[in-house]
Structure formats: structure tokens, C-alpha cells
Amino acid sequence: MNPVTITIDGLAIPAQEGMTILQAAQANGLYIPNLCNHPDLDPAGLCRVCVVKIDDWKIAISCKQPVKEGMVVSTEDPEVQRVRKNTVELLVANHPMTCLTCERDGNCELQRVARYVGLEPTDLNRYRRSVRSLPMDRSNPFFEIDHAKCILCGICVRTCDEIQNINAIDFVKRGVASLIGTMGNKPIAESRCESCGECVVRCPTAALSPRHRVQPMREVKSICSYCGVGCGIRLGVRGDQIVGVQGDRENPVNGGSLCVKGRFGYHFINHPERLQKPLVRKDGELVEAEWDEALDLIAEKFSQHKGEQFAALASARITNEDNYLIQKFTRAVMGTNTIDHCARL
Amino acid sequence: MAGLATALGSGAMTNSIAEISGAKTILAIGTNTTQAHPVLALQVKKAARNGAGLIVANPKKIDLCRHATIHLQHRPGTDVALLMGMIKVIVDEGLADLDYIATRCENFEQFLASLAEFNLDAVAAITGVDQELIAAAARLYGSEQPAATLYCMGITQHSHGTDNVWAIANLGLITGNVGIPHGGVNPLRGQNNVQGSCDMGGLPDVYPGYQKVDNPDAQQKFEAAWGVKLSETPGLTHSEIFDKIHEGTIKSLYLVGENPYLSEANASHAIEAMEKIDFLVVQDIFLTETAQLADVVLPAATFAEKDGTFTNTERRIQRVRAAIAPRGEAKEDWRIVTEIARRMGAPGFDYNTPAEIMAEIAALTPSYGGITYERLEEGGLQWPCPTIDHPGTPILHTERFSTASGKARLMPLSFRESAELPDNEFPLLLTTDRSLFHYHTGSMTRRVEGLEQLVSEEFVKINPADAAHLALVDGEMVQVSSRRGTTTAKTKLTAVCPPGLVSMTFHFAESPTNMLTNAALDPIAKIPETKVCAVRVEKMTA
Numbered sequence: 016m017n018p019v020t021i022t023i024d025g026l027a028i029p030a031q032e033g034m035t036i037l038q039a040a041q042a043n044g045l046y047i048p049n050l051c052n053h054p055d056l057d058p059a060g061l062c063r064v065c066v067v068k069i070d071d072w073k074i075a076i077s078c079k080q081p082v083k084e085g086m087v088v089s090t091e092d093p094e095v096q097r098v099r100k101n102t103v104e105l106l107v108a109n110h111p112m113t114c115l116t117c118e119r120d121g122n123c124e125l126q127r128v129a130r131y132v133g134l135e136p137t138d139l140n141r142y143r144r145s146v147r148s149l150p151m152d153r154s155n156p157f158f159e160i161d162h163a164k165c166i167l168c169g170i171c172v173r174t175c176d177e178i179q180n181i182n183a184i185d186f187v188k189r190g191v192a193s194l195i196g197t198m199g200n201k202p203i204a205e206s207r208c209e210s211c212g213e214c215v216v217r218c219p220t221a222a223l224s225p226r227h228r229v230q231p232m233r234e235v236k237s238i239c240s241y242c243g244v245g246c247g248i249r250l251g252v253r254g255d256q257i258v259g260v261q262g263d264r265e266n267p268v269n270g271g272s273l274c275v276k277g278r279f280g281y282h283f284i285n286h287p288e289r290l291q292k293p294l295v296r297k298d299g300e301l302v303e304a305e306w307d308e309a310l311d312l313i314a315e316k317f318s319q320h321k322g323e324q325f326a327a328l329a330s331a332r333i334t335n336e337d338n339y340l341i342q343k344f345t346r347a348v349m350g351t352n353t354i355d356h357c358a359r360l
Numbered sequence: 361m362a363g364l365a366t367a368l369g370s371g372a373m374t375n376s377i378a379e380i381s382g383a384k385t386i387l388a389i390g391t392n393t394t395q396a397h398p399v400l401a402l403q404v405k406k407a408a409r410n411g412a413g414l415i416v417a418n419p420k421k422i423d424l425c426r427h428a429t430i431h432l433q434h435r436p437g438t439d440v441a442l443l444m445g446m447i448k449v450i451v452d453e454g455l456a457d458l459d460y461i462a463t464r465c466e467n468f469e470q471f472l473a474s475l476a477e478f479n480l481d482a483v484a485a486i487t488g489v490d491q492e493l494i495a496a497a498a499r500l501y502g503s504e505q506p507a508a509t510l511y512c513m514g515i516t517q518h519s520h521g522t523d524n525v526w527a528i529a530n531l532g533l534i535t536g537n538v539g540i541p542h543g544g545v546n547p548l549r550g551q552n553n554v555q556g557s558c559d560m561g562g563l564p565d566v567y568p569g570y571q572k573v574d575n576p577d578a579q580q581k582f583e584a585a586w587g588v589k590l591s592e593t594p595g596l597t598h599s600e601i602f603d604k605i606h607e608g609t610i611k612s613l614y615l616v617g618e619n620p621y622l623s624e625a626n627a628s629h630a631i632e633a634m635e636k637i638d639f640l641v642v643q644d645i646f647l648t649e650t651a652q653l654a655d656v657v658l659p660a661a662t663f664a665e666k667d668g669t670f671t672n673t674e675r676r677i678q679r680v681r682a683a684i685a686p687r688g689e690a691k692e693d694w695r696i697v698t699e700i701a702r703r704m705g706a707p708g709f710d711y712n713t714p715a716e717i718m719a720e721i722a723a724l725t726p727s728y729g730g731i732t733y734e735r736l737e738e739g740g741l742q743w744p745c746p747t748i749d750h751p752g753t754p755i756l757h758t759e760r761f762s763t764a765s766g767k768a769r770l771m772p773l774s775f776r777e778s779a780e781l782p783d784n785e786f787p788l789l790l791t792t793d794r795s796l797f798h799y800h801t802g803s804m805t806r807r808v809e810g811l812e813q814l815v816s817e818e819f820v821k822i823n824p825a826d827a828a829h830l831a832l833v834d835g836e837m838v839q840v841s842s843r844r845g846t847t848t849a850k851t852k853l854t855a856v857c858p859p860g861l862v863s864m865t866f867h868f869a870e871s872p873t874n875m876l877t878n879a880a881l882d883p884i885a886k887i888p889e890t891k892v893c894a895v896r897v898e899k900m901t902a
Contacts (some may be wrong), residue, residue, distance in 0.1 A: 245672025291688020334668025
């Protein structure tokens, strides 16, 4: 790819041939308002918010327009401002005005774009229509769909197609009746959706939002404990509870992608049935005991059963350090090599 | 894993996950990737989307078939015939990489001789796959390179699982696809740290780093490090342990983070052993079906409550970090072991942190020699990583194989049937698989309300033709029996299973599938044949 130089609002920036104007701007830390663009997806050119003026004559959408050596781009041309403000006004015309209680308040791409184009209270009334009254789809246990907050950017549709290759959702109906839906517009839980939540994490508004979401107080990087792929995750912590899991985009294994178990299957950690005290069998029943009692009993019994009378089954679920110590204990203390684990199951 | 180690010198994924999307051809055999390894499956789908040829070899019409160029729907247990048949086409049509074979492989002459029995007529008869389809798959794999093979338990859980793995290695070697970017022979490990627990010597015949216990040098090294005399006799494997409990030899079993009550093939044999044993200690996060049989149950910490490392299927060692404190009085597994050892008066268990344990691992395990917690802060490292300045190894065998000669061994093979085939009494063939929404014996996922809401029970997947023959309707509760046991579950009529084949998962305690499965073992890998057994499906007797 050949390097080229373009000018955006008088600033000369380096770019690569094959990039779009929007990609070149983003690579140089410049913000051009946009809604339907996502770095993981092919440009779609649906929302028309990223319009710019090229070489002082042509209005183009920057997410689709390839850069060319010497290209002069304006994002503040009066015509650009007028077109994109009008576009945003139309987008918010039927959007619910419930930002304060919205899951995405402060982290909403529509809010960001509206602020950037300078939407005034009076602008909100010009095209104002009633909020779409479509029932929310709460059929999935992990996320819900609120069509009233949907701006039809299609990021969810393209995520399900381009990344997941599942194609559970698509645009349904035409014109003002357009909405995101499943085959036959059935509830999402009755579709082929695999509940990975990849669309939810990319939705620019709260049209797709996780259920029972609690904002974490801090995040801790770790690795998913389900299958052998080893996806990087960030565990959301609030108090002494795990309240969410996010994909770690810096991890080379998954680049942020997760499956349904990795993203949503963490509730076992805080489950009330977790074992919290040792149990010792007394008169046929397992009853709670102190650690000292349990460990003394184990030490006594194991001491009687050294060598070929002892076997250990370690686990493919626990850490390397855990496993190392169990095999060291088996070999060095119990005097046998009879240690195995569930690798074959 | 033992199979791949014999052929190539190492029993792990030869390449990295991120490379898969760059392959020109992918053979996915014995892996229901979108269900068992969904994020890795994204790479396969991406490759297919970019125009790579995708060959799915699976007795069932799995989800991945939607993206496949060719679906080889072979009869379960006939993988050796299918793969050797493909290899014969490749050799006969001059598609074999003879330079690669000459410089990188040995045993080619004997191997060629063993191909004689795999002419396409014979292979088509054994596998039930159309000759032309097999030939087309062979030509695709043999000509569009790099070609990567992915495989999983559908290959290994057979009484001839080692032969299956050798056949896969043969195919990769004969076409020169091992040791190159985007190619390779890639076993997908099922559990988060199954690779690591093997690496750490959680196996009866090897110390950490696959150093043989019957090798005097290795024995001396560990005796010196640990300050004790060690046994040179390899120990017993999983299923042999339960046999020896029945015989009364083994009197204490220390069982950590595992639920053989549901996961063991022919489970009732294991359950009776655990009921019978003198002293059973179970260490887990929940009171599993297995823990309920224990004499002592120890509460363990989850991955979110401890520091440590997991090693993933591509040999990448990554840091796990404590986000919260262990629940109640639960403790990290490593800490529990040190406390037992100290109470028994054993020296050498005075660790304060997992980082100290890793330092000892690195000192004794050549492939982990360069691993420290400081380095892992920057991201994971793929073994072999022998020294502190080594960058890790994304691709194995790029120059030489880790065998004694440095060359890979082509393995002559012959076809063997599965241990138990359908007959008049048990006319259907049962294979086991996994659901996307649950994990292993379900002790974690079945406690996640949402997952349970999506899928909460077992289904016997059965072809509509078989169901019609048995007068069964969709969703009807049925009884499934084999020579070893009986279970019940609802039917799901689906063309995913061809006629004659039924399929169940083993996530649900209410429908314990492993009561049915056959514990016939592969003679080398000692893996049970949970992928093939004969069953009977019947209406419930009211």
C-alpha cells in the first residue's frame, strides 16, 4: 500500500492508499461524526452522518470514499454542516427522550453525534414525531431489543453476518416501517441467534442492551475458564461480586470476541450453592467442618495409603500452578505416579 | 495426544489460532467447532468467507457444513479409511510433496505399501461416502495450500483414536503442510487448561514437560529438585484407576475439579468404585454429583478468585488474575495442596504465591524455561519458550520435528472397526456431542439462569426416518439403552443425524448419557470410545 497525504480541514495527514477518508481521519486521531461505521466491519454507508466535502465541490460519505494523493477534505463546510445536521435531526425525530435513565447515557454514539453537530432544543421539534411504539423483545435471557432506540445503522446485522456468519437478524419491512428483526420477525429467542452478544457490544445506542447490567467499579484482566481457546476477558467487579464479562480486544486469541458462555456464563461464581466450608462425612452424612479437622483427617488417611494405594485425579479446569503442585504431591509425598485427569473426556 | 507425539514429537496444536483464517484449505474432522470452540470457529468461517476451501468431515450435518465446500458425511469410526483413502488419491495423482517427504519424513516406503488396501472402492464401501466426493476433497487438500487440519474428540474418543490421529498427521505430512504458516495438524483441546494440566505432568507417565518417569535422567533431576526418592514405574490412567479401586488396591482417591459421575464412559463402573473406596476426597466449587459420594469435600476457589496461568490449545500460557476473594472459607487449589503436604510433614511446599510455583515449573520444565509472571504481564507466551529472552513459538516443527531423528514418522495404518457396532438388539449408533450453551457436566453452566433458560434438558437427536420407524414424535420422552445402562430424554427429530445415528450431549444429570457409552479403550492413548456405541431407543413404558 502506497503512502499518500491528504488534507482535512487544512491539516495535512499521512494515509495509505486503499483507506477511506474516515479511516485516515481516525488513524490520525481526528473525529468525523459517524454512526453506522465500525472498525471490525466493512463500511456500509447507511447513516450519511459522516459526510464531508472533497476538493471544494463534491459532497461524499467519508466512510466509503477512498483517499487520493493531494485530496482536500472539509468537514466544516456550511453545506456539510447543513446536510449532516439535518440527517441527525431526522434520526432523533422519533427517538425516546429518556436519556437520563438510559443504559447508554454518556456512552451513546447518537448523543455524541448530536452534541457534535450542535443540535439545539428547537431543532428537536422541527421534525418531531411520536416515539415508535413497538413492543420490546425480551425473549432472550441475556439482552433485550428496544426498537424505539434503534437508528437502523445495521451494525448488528453486519456483525451477525460478517463476523459471526450466523445471520440471525436482518432489516425487516421497508421505509418508515423498517426495523431489525429475525426471519419471519419472530422473537429473537426463536431465531437461530446463538446469544453471543457481539451485536449488543457494538450497538451504538441502547437498542440492544444487556439485561440485569450492573456498572462495574473496576475491571480485572483474565482468561475465560470454559473451553481451550483461552479468550482474553475483563472481569467487571462491584463490591465482592463479578457483575460482567467483556472481551479483551488486546488479546491476540479472540481480539475481543466471546461466545455466549464466555460473555454471559459467569453467574456460577456468585452462586449461593458455592461450597464455602469443608464437609466431612459423619454417620453417613456430609456435615460442615473446620479446615483443621478436614485437613487433619486427610493427612492421617493419606499417610496410611501411600504408594500404590493412592491415586489422584487432577483437573483440566484449574491452573498450571495448581496442577503442578498436585502432581508434585502425588509423586514426591505419596510416592506414586498414579495421577491423571480428564484430558480424554 | 500420544499419537501425535509419536508421529511429530509433540502432541499439541502445531499452529496458532489466528493463523487459521489465512489457510487456503481447512479440513475440520471430528470437531463440531461452532458448538465446542465457538470463537475459534470464527476463524474458520472467516477463511471460508475469504474463499478458502472448507472440508467438513463429520457423520452429522453440523452447523459448520453451512460454510463448507465439501461435506464428507462418513460413518462414525471410519476416519482412518476416509483419510487414508484421501492420501491414496493424493499420492496416485502426483499431488504429494515429494521434496518435503524426502527431507522431513521417514518411513515413506512402508507407508506407501500400507496404502494398497485403501482404494476408493473399498474406502467408499467402508465410509459410505461417494468416491467422487472423497477424490474431490483429496484434490482440494492436496493442491490448495497452506492446508490446515483441525480435529477434536470426534477423532480421539475411539478405541482406535491413536490410528485416527496418525492418519491426520499422515495427510498433513504427505502434502507438506506441517511446519508452515496457516497449515498444520491442530488438535482443539476441549477444556480451558487441558493443555496446561498435560504440560504440568498431570499424567501417569510423565513429569512436567513430558519428561518420562521411566527415564533415569528425568527421575534423577526431579529427585534432586524435590529432595525425595521417586518411583520409576508409570502410574495408572483414569479408567485403570477405577478398575484398581474395584479390585481393592487403591484405597484413597484425591479428586480435584472433576465430575466422573457424569463424564466417565460407562459411568456406573466409576460410580460404584467411588461408593466402594475407603477414602474419597473431592475438591470442587460445588457439591457435584461426584462430591456427594466423598468422605471429605474441600471448597475450592474459582478462576475469578485466584492468580495463576492457563495454557490454551495453541500452547499459549496466559495469566489468570484474582478479581475477588474466594467465597466464604474456600481456598485456592494450590494452597489446599500445600496445607495437606505440610500436615504430612513433607518438605518443599512452602510457597506463598503462584509466581513462586511458576519459578519452580520454569526451572524444571524446558519448554516453560522462559516463563515468568513479569513477562506474562505483557501478554501470553507460546511454548516452547526455553529461555528468558526467547519470544515463544507460534509454529512448531518449522525446521525439524521434536522426534529423536528430527524427522516426522509416516505411520502405516489399517482400518479397524469400532469396538461395538449396531446389531438387532441395539440397532442404532450413539455418538456424543456438546451444546453451545452448556459445558461438560454442567456444574457451572447449569447454575447460570440464562443458559438454563435457553437449553435446560437433554435431547436425543434422531433422524425423522428412524423416529417414524419407531413411531416417535418430536419432543416425546424416550428410553435409551445400551449393554451398560439406560437413560431417558426427549427426542429431537432432525436431519442433522443421518438414519441409524442418534446423538446426545452429557451435560445433564437428569439424563446421564455416559451410563450408555462404551469404556473400550484405545490401547495407546487409553481414551474411551464415547463417540461410538450401540443403543436402542424405545417408547417409555407407562
